[in-house]
Amino acid sequence: MKILVPVKRVVDANVKVRVKPDKSGVDLANIKMAINPFDEIAVEEAVRLKEAGHAAEVVAVSCGVDACQDVLRTALAAGADRGILVRTDAQLQPLAVARLLAAIVRREIPQLVILGKQAIDDDCNQTGQMLAAMLGWPQATFASKVRVEGDRVTVARDIDGGIETVQLALPAVVTADLRLNEPRFVSLPNLMKSKKKRLDVVPAETLGADLSPRWTTLAVNPPPQRQPGVLVKDAAELVHRLRHEANVI
Amino acid sequence: MTVLVIAEHDNVSLHVATRHAVGAARLCGGDVHLLVAGHDCATAARTAGRIAGVAKVWLASAPQLAHGLAENVAAQALELLAQEAYTHVLAAASTFGKSVMPRIAAGLDAGQISDVTRVVAPDIFERPIHAGNAIATVQALDAIKVLTVRPTSFNAAPLDDTEAIVQDMTPVDDAGTARVVAVERTVSARAELTSARVVVAGGRGLGSGAGFTVLEPLADALGAAIGASRAAVDAGFASNTLQIGQTGKVVAPALYVAVGISGAIQHLAGIGDAKVIVAINKDAEAPIFGVADYGIVADLFDVVPALVTALQEDEQKQLAA
Numbered sequence: 001m002k003i004l005v006p007v008k009r010v011v012d013a014n015v016k017v018r019v020k021p022d023k024s025g026v027d028l029a030n031i032k033m034a035i036n037p038f039d040e041i042a043v044e045e046a047v048r049l050k051e052a053g054h055a056a057e058v059v060a061v062s063c064g065v066d067a068c069q070d071v072l073r074t075a076l077a078a079g080a081d082r083g084i085l086v087r088t089d090a091q092l093q094p095l096a097v098a099r100l101l102a103a104i105v106r107r108e109i110p111q112l113v114i115l116g117k118q119a120i121d122d123d124c125n126q127t128g129q130m131l132a133a134m135l136g137w138p139q140a141t142f143a144s145k146v147r148v149e150g151d152r153v154t155v156a157r158d159i160d161g162g163i164e165t166v167q168l169a170l171p172a173v174v175t176a177d178l179r180l181n182e183p184r185f186v187s188l189p190n191l192m193k194s195k196k197k198r199l200d201v202v203p204a205e206t207l208g209a210d211l212s213p214r215w216t217t218l219a220v221n222p223p224p225q226r227q228p229g230v231l232v233k234d235a236a237e238l239v240h241r242l243r244h245e246a247n248v249i
Numbered sequence: 250m251t252v253l254v255i256a257e258h259d260n261v262s263l264h265v266a267t268r269h270a271v272g273a274a275r276l277c278g279g280d281v282h283l284l285v286a287g288h289d290c291a292t293a294a295r296t297a298g299r300i301a302g303v304a305k306v307w308l309a310s311a312p313q314l315a316h317g318l319a320e321n322v323a324a325q326a327l328e329l330l331a332q333e334a335y336t337h338v339l340a341a342a343s344t345f346g347k348s349v350m351p352r353i354a355a356g357l358d359a360g361q362i363s364d365v366t367r368v369v370a371p372d373i374f375e376r377p378i379h380a381g382n383a384i385a386t387v388q389a390l391d392a393i394k395v396l397t398v399r400p401t402s403f404n405a406a407p408l409d410d411t412e413a414i415v416q417d418m419t420p421v422d423d424a425g426t427a428r429v430v431a432v433e434r435t436v437s438a439r440a441e442l443t444s445a446r447v448v449v450a451g452g453r454g455l456g457s458g459a460g461f462t463v464l465e466p467l468a469d470a471l472g473a474a475i476g477a478s479r480a481a482v483d484a485g486f487a488s489n490t491l492q493i494g495q496t497g498k499v500v501a502p503a504l505y506v507a508v509g510i511s512g513a514i515q516h517l518a519g520i521g522d523a524k525v526i527v528a529i530n531k532d533a534e535a536p537i538f539g540v541a542d543y544g545i546v547a548d549l550f551d552v553v554p555a556l557v558t559a560l561q562e563d564e565q566k567q568l569a570a
Contacts, residue, residue, distance in 0.1 A: 235558070
């Protein structure tokens with residue numbers, strides 16, 4: 001079968017973002033960008049399924065500007081077979097991304113779509129579920145274990161207070177949580193080799209999807225700043241202050 | 250204006266997150282209705298009717314709704330939304346709400362505002378982005394607003410003795426493509442990390458997985474959940490179900506005790522909503538002290554046992570008083 005892995009280009013997880021002085025958004029100028037960490041886990045899972053003989057091809061897809069080719073190259077270096085950039089300069093919200101992905105799914109006919117549970121920039125946690133709904137497919141969010149057997153996939157999901165195991169009929173959408181796997185280290189030779197892999201650019205407007213925004217951002221503010229507190233001398237003083245000053249015990 | 254809240258329950262009891270969601274729904278204005286979709290869930294529906302501010306409860310009961318499968322619950326909600334006029338659809342931003350709501354949004358051809366922390370106006374909401382390093386104020390443009398709300402940001406609507414009417418609705422057919430084969434509830438005396446009132450978390454400073462056992466008595470004394478920094482998880486000291494931070498869990502306890510945690514950006518992103526932060530670290534230069542309300546610069550293996558003793562003494566004093 002074929003596995004489609006959508007990947008998003010986001011601010012690197014180790015960068016502390018700053019809000020722009022005009023409060024229109026976060027400052028992305030000269031900031032290190034990277035593949036969304038949860039999508040990296042999704043790529044790894046897809047590649048492992050291929051290595052285990054469950055998939056014939058892993059196709060990575062990203063929606064956005066030309067620079068998104070970087071994260072597609074990362075996915076290719078990690079073992080994806082080819083990449084698709086759905087190219088647009090539009091500011092994409094999850095509903096629009098899901099529409100574009102649904103159009104790609106209809107062209108590529110994968111049996112499984114694996115993507116990160118959420119992107120660490122907008123923290124929406126919507127795209128996979130919306131895609132599944134649009135396709136009329138079942139979904140398994142927050143996956144911590146994925147097992148493919150014939151025309152089914154069994155997924156252990158991290159839910160609040162436990163683990164739920166669901167069985168889905170393929171085709172299906174799975175969203176990756178942190179525990180699913182540890183992505184492999186991408187070696188330089190693999191990164192070089194990935195440049196030879198096929199990467200198609202599809203202009204978003206050729207897919208006929210409605211990309212209109214469904215919300216407008218009125219302002220982006222820094223969170224309330226925490227002030228450094230006080231150093232206390234020992235455990236007894238700490239307990240006293242927690243009891244009588246902070247009132248939290 | 251009428252707001253629909255998708256209830257979260259186990260067919261018998263209502264999850265407290267639902268009451269927090271009703272708290273948020275009341276701020277959106279108008280009547281609040283609840284959808285309880287489950288199986289043999291009349292008890293949960295009756296409790297739902299006792300939440301203050303709830304005017305009506307829709308009850309759909311069928312085996313295919315027993316486990317809260319997103320495919321079927323979303324279809325049930327969409328059926329109701331096609332029949333009745335609602336201005337908002339809400340659920341708590343729990344793993345249940347996060348799974349179900351985007352399917353409802355897609356079915357309505359509407360955007361979704363996730364993880365709302367403040368209702369500014371019926372169509373304007375605040376939500377954290379970049380793991381809480383920025384707060385966005387957004388205006389929803391669709392006629393119907395689809396929201397998930399962060400339970401810790403809204404007061405739980407209380408239960409009272411007036412019961413709202415419970416109206417049965419025809420359950421939707423089983424989508425037939427997904428089924429729950431097992432549910433393993435974590436059997437732990439400890440609170441769940443994301444909803445715990447107190448969290449004790451350990452970092453690389455614990456030195457080893459065995460070092461984590463030093464946190465157990467402290468967590469017992471505080472009635473706390475235990476968490477870990479990514480550094481501790483990467484070093485193999487703790488399971489990654491415990492990871493707090495940008496790529497782990499976001500916690501919002503009243504008290505957060507960081508033990509041997511340096512305070513990398515990744516970690517701080519997960520604890521920004523903690524009310525009081527305590528840091529215990531022998532490195533006085535650790536960034537965690539820049540955000541902690543109270544800090545102790547000392548060896549954690551001395552401080553933590555002393556803290557347990559001090560807490561027990563304090564407890565005795567409280568009981569005597």
